[in-house]
Every structure is written in C-alpha cells, then in structure tokens.
Amino acid sequence: MNSLSARLHENVRRISHSTRGHGHGPIVRLMSPSDFGQLLKPFVFLDLFETDLRLFGSMPLHPHSGIATITVITEGNLRFDNPDSGTGLISYGGVEWMRAGAGVWHGKELSAGTSSRVQGFQLWIALPAELELAPVDSQYLEADAMPHAGPARVILGDYQGVRSPVRAPAGITYLLVTLAAGQRWEYQPPAGHEVLWLSVSRGTLHSPEPILEGELVAFEHGNGALTLEAGEQGDAVFVLGSAVPHPHDLKMGSYSVHTIVQALNTGEANIQRLGERLRAQASPVSGTRSIPIYK
Template sequence: MKALTSFLIPRDPRTVTHSTKAVAVMDGDGVAMKRAIGHGALPMLDPFLLLDDFRADDLPAGAKIPGFPDHPHRGFETVTYMLAGCMRHQDSIGTTGVIAAGGVQWMTAGRGIIHSEMPEPVDGNLRGFQLWINLPAAEKMRRPGYQEYASGEVPEVHFETGAIGRLIAGRLGSVSGAVQDVPTDPLYLDLRLSVGGSATVPVPTGHNAFIYVYAGEATVAADEGTRPVSLPSGVVGVLSDGDGVQLRTDAGAGLLLLAARPLKEPIARNGPFVMNDQRELAQAFADYRNGAFL
C-alpha cells in the first residue's frame, strides 16, 4: 500500500467526447451481463475490443449460475477482474486456479488456447469484469501465458483527496501496477471516490482512454470553455486525448479508468479470434478444428 499526494492539474485535461450505455447481453452458457464495449454503439476503442460487466446479487445459499465452458481464443488478451465472488478457470496448457475478490488474471491467448471460466458466488454475490485487449500483429502468435495476482498483490494508490485506486496495470507516480510488460502499455485503474470526493489522474498522452462507471455517478471535469459531463452507473465515457483526467462525485462512485496505446492495425475479427486479415482468421478456425490449440 502506498500513499501519494494529489497529482498536478493536467495541462491538457481530457474531456468526454461521447458516452454510451452498456447493453444487456447473454454470453457463454447463458450468462446475463452488461456489455460496455463490443456492441453496436461502441464496437471497439483501439486496442480495447470488449468490456463485460457481470453481476449477481443476493443469491440463495448453494445457488449456481452459468459460466463459460471450454472455448478458444487467439490473437488478443483477456483480463478478468473480480470485485465479489470467485472465477474458477482451467485451460488446455494445464493452468488451473481461482480468481477471488480483488484479484486479477491477465491472460495472453497468443497463438491459441482453450479455457473455461466458471463463476462461483460468495455469500450469494458475484461481480466482475472481463476486458479484451488486442495484440499487435507481431505478438499475435506468441506463446500463451498468464499473469495472475491476488487482491493483496494489487497496489493501492491513496490520493490526498481521499480517493483510493487499485492499480491493475500501468504506472502512477512511483507506483507500478501488478501487471507488467503488456505490448499496448495499458493503464487499468479501479478508482473509488467517496461522497463529495475527487481525483486527478495522469493518463499517457496519445493513449486511447475511457471511463466505465460501475457504481454511483462520476463527473469528468472540463477545461475552460467545456462543460463537465456526468456519467451514471453503467455508462462508458470515451475521453479525448490529453495528459490527465479530473474526476469528482457528489454521491460517491466506483469506476474503471482504462487507457492504452492504439495499434492502428487492420482487424479481422470473428467470435473468439482476432487477427489482421481474413486469411489469418480462416487459419485460426482451421487450426482450432484440427486440434492445434491443445
């Protein structure tokens, strides 16, 4: 745990260019969730391909919910971050484990992997997010691998204003996130703002960035001449370029702030595979059918 003073007001503060509400979807073996990125209004934000918000509250004792049985991936990375409950996983390269509340798993699918993710409520509750991040062409066929960290291994950033951030990836001041060495140099921050709270967060210039509010309501403060934008729970705010973002709330908020270097490469995408052209995409399906992912 590390405490930091407030960061300087950005010289070029980011503002909300547009916002969109997460949409209800079903995926896996009938899992109901909200899709914040990866739907018609916001199909992607290079290199972010998808963000799902899954939740179940006050389930009866012993209740089970559907999950994500064996399925393949190639060409990108998946990030599972849990707020409540657990996610049990296993895969075709022999990895098994449980992601508990506060923990994160950053999986690089690379050239191909088959895995399952099965949610397990704790005390009747489950809450988490899955993020998909594209890989550059030169990294798409790399060996699959994982970075996985328990809650206590995710650094906390304590702002002088009282805000608390859990730094999954990236760097804020002298604090480095749990996840390292990702090709797109991401920032992944889970930020909690108390009633009447605020925070100024540096964001690398040139990175594409967005905010997803998962609890309460947050306002992105604005530069002179630009109106502030309030984002309620379940809404994504896509940010302009700049060197930081100023956030505040009246009633309290929990939000994800994500930024990463855009790849600016062509994309051929179908279901669980994300490649650069149709030939590579067809080869991914052929390799999966022929057992090359095992």
C-alpha cells in the first residue's frame, strides 16, 4: 500500500457508482432523474457547463415544477438583474436559487458577466411533499454573502456550525470546495445523511480511489466520514452533496419531478397555463439581456 492509500485507508467511504455523463455542446449532463437521480434523490439532476460568454444566453425559456434549481459558478461570473433582488455578479461561491414549486418558466434570468468564459454546476433537488406545489421562491446571492467553513462554501444547509442563507428544505447539505494541491480534507455528513456524492470540475481527488476532472461519483449509503486529498498537480474544485434520502418514488414529467401523480398533474397544468400567458405577452427578445423568471 502506498503512502497516500495508507493515509486515507483509515476512514474509507467507498465509491458505489461513477459517471462522466453525456455531453451536449457546452453542457455535460452528469445526472438525470431517470438514472443517477434514482440513486441519489433528493438530488435528481446535475449539469456541468463551460462556455464562452459570447455564446451564453442560447438556453430557451422553459418550465419546471416540483423541484428547486441551484446554480453555482466555479470559474468566471454571470450577471443577474432582477426587480426584487437588484443587480450583481455571481462568481465563485455565489448562488442562484429557485424553488419552482407549483410552476415557473425560466432560463434567461442570468446573462453574461465580466469574464470571457464561465464554468459552473446546475443542480436540481426534488422538493418534499409540503413544498412541491408551494409558491415560487428565488434568491441571488453574491459570493461575499455566502459563508464558508475552511475550504468549503456552504451553498445549502449546514456544515460545521455554519448555515447557508439559501431558503432550502431541511435535510440537505451542498458544498463548493477548493483544495490546494496535496491538501487533505474530511467531510462528516450530518446525522441521517445517508446519500453522498461529489463531482469534480477541475483537478483530481483521491478517496483513496482517484476521482477525475469531469466525473460524478456516488458513495455507498451510510453515515461514515469521507476523507479526500487533492492531487499533486494543482487545485481540486468540486461540489459535494449529502442528504436524508428522499422517501418517495419520483413521478416525472418533461420538466417536472413530484412525489405523487396528482401533484405532477397539477404542476404540469400550472406550467401549461403559465406558458400560454407567457406566449400571449411575449415580445421579441434581442441580445443576451436577463429576463426575470415568469411565475
């Protein structure tokens, strides 16, 4: 056993599944509700995106219900311009949170910032039954508003006594972490958080198994600690999620995830009505300016 394996072997949380996803232009889809989302629910969807900001803004307006979306930036920045939240830049550690609840249309609320390129993750979580048809809720939080504990920005939930300002459901922790080359870090999930996964946007980790750039790995269910060490070639940047398992089978539509069929039908009817209103009010859109979410 080499020295790295020996140092990490003392507290191993083994990888059960891994994927490099499927690329769609500037987006790599690492998790969907029909694949890894079944294993890792309430985490049901994860995209890793990286693009030249001259091309940013090609995402069409589209609907959701029953979920929340969380966008974090790992390199570069994006601009928000919202009547309720003002204007600002979301850079490393900043967050866009949107609880779709009973129904929303979105996709253009963020626009090009000051950087030439941007990289980040968009995550969906399946909402609990009491929130899956709740009113829409959104937050835009710049990096200096987000707390950290050591090398981890606390995006959702609590970690080491530090609480995120994002209005997320209980039982979920989501971190954005950067480890310097060779740096070691341990994550102890909160009680009941049997679901655990991470995805690397830059660099390499050892757990002691290697986890490579662009990879999503799921760990065996349990509550044991996870010990990680960054590779020697440079910083490792990754997101990590842990949660109490979602107790419901996923009821899925094209853009919706709910706990029961009746809630799915209600959510899809709501977003259809919203879509009809949106099309009736729509005016031609030019450039890459922000368009507030439609609710």
